[in-house]
Amino acid sequence: MALSKGKLNTPYVVNGVNTEHEGIREFLFALGCYPGEKVTIISKLASNYIINIKDARYSIDEDLANAIMV
Amino acid sequence: MKVALAGNPNCGKTTLFNAITGKIEHVGNWPGVTVEKKEGKVKQSLNPNNENLVVVDLPGAYSMSPYTSEETVTKDFIQNERPDVIINIVDSTNLSRSLFFSTQLLELGIPIVVALNKSDLAEKSGITINVPVLSEKLKCPVIRTISTKATNNGLPELIKAVIAAGKSDKKQEAPLKLSATKALSKEESEKVDKKRYTFVNSLVTEVERKKISPERQTIQDQADRIITHKWLGIPIFAAVIYLVFSISQSWVGPLLADVFVGWIDLLYEGVASLLGEEVNPVLGALLLDGIIGGVGAVIGFLPLIMVLFFCLALLEDSGYMARVAIVMDRFFKKVGLSGRSIIPMIVGTGCSIPGVMATRTIKNARQRRTTAMLTPFMPCGAKLPVIALFAGVFFGEKAWVGTSMYFLAILVIIISALIIRQITGDYSKSYFIMELPKYRVPSIKRATISMFSRAKAFIIKAGTIILVCNAVIQILQSFDWQFQVVAENAPETSILASLATPLAILFIPLGFGLWQFAAAAVTGFIAKENVVGTLAVTFAVSNFIDTEEFALVGGSAEVNAIFGISAAAGLAYLVFNLFTPPCFAAIGAMNSEMESRKWLFGALGFQLGMGYVLAFFVYQIGTLITVGTLGEGFGAGLVAVAAIIGIVVYLMRKGRRNKQASGQIQTV
Numbered sequence: 028m029a030l031s032k033g034k035l036n037t038p039y040v041v042n043g044v045n046t047e048h049e050g051i052r053e054f055l056f057a058l059g060c061y062p063g064e065k066v067t068i069i070s071k072l073a074s075n076y077i078i079n080i081k082d083a084r085y086s087i088d089e090d091l092a093n094a095i096m097v
Numbered sequence: 098m099k100v101a102l103a104g105n106p107n108c109g110k111t112t113l114f115n116a117i118t119g120k121i122e123h124v125g126n127w128p129g130v131t132v133e134k135k136e137g138k139v140k141q142s143l144n145p146n147n148e149n150l151v152v153v154d155l156p157g158a159y160s161m162s163p164y165t166s167e168e169t170v171t172k173d174f175i176q177n178e179r180p181d182v183i184i185n186i187v188d189s190t191n192l193s194r195s196l197f198f199s200t201q202l203l204e205l206g207i208p209i210v211v212a213l214n215k216s217d218l219a220e221k222s223g224i225t226i227n228v229p230v231l232s233e234k235l236k237c238p239v240i241r242t243i244s245t246k247a248t249n250n251g252l253p254e255l256i257k258a259v260i261a262a263g264k265s266d267k268k269q270e271a272p273l274k275l276s277a278t279k280a281l282s283k284e285e286s287e288k289v290d291k292k293r294y295t296f297v298n299s300l301v302t303e304v305e306r307k308k309i310s311p312e313r314q315t316i317q318d319q320a321d322r323i324i325t326h327k328w329l330g331i332p333i334f335a336a337v338i339y340l341v342f343s344i345s346q347s348w349v350g351p352l353l354a355d356v357f358v359g360w361i362d363l364l365y366e367g368v369a370s371l372l373g374e375e376v377n378p379v380l381g382a383l384l385l386d387g388i389i390g391g392v393g394a395v396i397g398f399l400p401l402i403m404v405l406f407f408c409l410a411l412l413e414d415s416g417y418m419a420r421v422a423i424v425m426d427r428f429f430k431k432v433g434l435s436g437r438s439i440i441p442m443i444v445g446t447g448c449s450i451p452g453v454m455a456t457r458t459i460k461n462a463r464q465r466r467t468t469a470m471l472t473p474f475m476p477c478g479a480k481l482p483v484i485a486l487f488a489g490v491f492f493g494e495k496a497w498v499g500t501s502m503y504f505l506a507i508l509v510i511i512i513s514a515l516i517i518r519q520i521t522g523d524y525s526k527s528y529f530i531m532e533l534p535k536y537r538v539p540s541i542k543r544a545t546i547s548m549f550s551r552a553k554a555f556i557i558k559a560g561t562i563i564l565v566c567n568a569v570i571q572i573l574q575s576f577d578w579q580f581q582v583v584a585e586n587a588p589e590t591s592i593l594a595s596l597a598t599p600l601a602i603l604f605i606p607l608g609f610g611l612w613q614f615a616a617a618a619v620t621g622f623i624a625k626e627n628v629v630g631t632l633a634v635t636f637a638v639s640n641f642i643d644t645e646e647f648a649l650v651g652g653s654a655e656v657n658a659i660f661g662i663s664a665a666a667g668l669a670y671l672v673f674n675l676f677t678p679p680c681f682a683a684i685g686a687m688n689s690e691m692e693s694r695k696w697l698f699g700a701l702g703f704q705l706g707m708g709y710v711l712a713f714f715v716y717q718i719g720t721l722i723t724v725g726t727l728g729e730g731f732g733a734g735l736v737a738v739a740a741i742i743g744i745v746v747y748l749m750r751k752g753r754r755n756k757q758a759s760g761q762i763q764t765v
Contacts, residue, residue, distance in 0.1 A: 057160035073327035082191040088529040
């Protein structure tokens, strides 16, 4: 399922990044968000998600949360 | 010996750079502050043997395969200029991600020294790192550093290790035998990257002990939930900006300005009595009214600006600014920009030039150019004296004037972005992802340093460009075309007046059709502070700030009377100056970031039109409300405004047709 449908504070294992967009997959990889790694939703805001990858917090928008499959 | 600083965004490269070189480059607690490489020499105290050590601060990068153009700066520098040593700065609080980039750097054959930065923060959050093991596995020296601390910060040890590494002939050995530099196919490079992370992950499990799981909710997360809340986010941002303006323009700033303007007055009187009666009146006026008066009027606002920059530096340091980007992302997304665009705009509140340069972090070309075009709309430091002057003259020093100008700027930016998206017909979307820095207690010391460096730049500018401009303005208004001294009762015969009057006619529908205002608007393109200086010179008001209670000389009413325009016209003039094209230096920055003549001229035309239309509405509607009738020149102005709007609407329709022709919307 898409990460955007996930529950708060539950570690999910990344399955893939579903996008045509050049570069974003590699970028997420460099951050440590790639198949097999964990990602956790810390909070859902207006149209943004705050997620935890490795030891850092990131703010991502809904489109990206829809693209990350867990 | 050339030493490069490389590491992830917001790991503290520039802070470390400043600490070892003694420079004062702009730092902020959010990723992407540095977009260009910067050079400096290592301080003597850290370099007792006087080695020739040049340090290059590079923009942050997450990997050697760049995603944004400032990451490209880093990669290109390391690959093409081959520094002698690389200091790889690693954020101790995020070891596993940082080491991914380290493994890539270690494969280049260049000696690496790892600086485990922010080690105080790691300790506080219960992270312990086994440095000897880490060093052994990475096959390079690892030094613990705290670059925000003055002593016992690990920096002398770091420099010693760098010198040793630079002098040894040994090539850097890679802990992992993979080739990062060879061109690989997509699948291959993905495989290689995976191996890298597997190595890093096992290394981290070996050397790092954590007490707290990073996924756990913290107080910071609770705070974020309120600060970036759907409905509360904007009011909180407004309150913060209002507070900053209250402190700088209504409380602390005026107190300091009192003292300061008193000194300028003393100087004026001192020089006046020194000159005595005999001196040539034209020369006397040039020195007193042109130079001391004009420059003094600008410098008088220095304390306000210093306090404002102090507050903004505290905000930047706290980590709040990254949250503002999240709050604004929702609105910016609707008009085809993203929260990324807010960062150049926040940087632009200091000065538009670095703000425009910061647009480099935006990948999408239309978004980047639109942001470069709209960033100068944010009131920069040079526009503050103009805001403070008009807030003082017409609105009695209220903090809401400055605050509302910021929010008006944001509103104008959003509307403009919408128009530009229509004109370009480019509806592409882009993903938004930004690392959230941790909140921290802002450092008073760093804010003070930042404040003084801004103040220094302001004083230098006032003493050079603004001084020259004021002197030229004074001369041009003292003589007529026959080079005769202008009679006291006929200032309109001066060269300046005759040059500016044709322009002033265009401003009649905006309420400020006086040659003095036209001249000030033009000198404003050289530097925005000139608006204040030129008004001071042409209206012969020596200072705009009273020593008593920070009211204007002889009370606001009087200066108001000298200016001879209404409050509505004053506000219109302020709006006109804020939303016309920025100073020439900023236009130059726009030119280099946009990389397109068409965009540059389009941007300048758009900015001029925006300034004119806004000023027209402010004056005409303001006059209608306050006086009950429309202002002067309404008919002619309406024709001009209708023409401007007509052109924009035509372009928007054309853009829409192009879009329909080119088919569906893509996600880029």
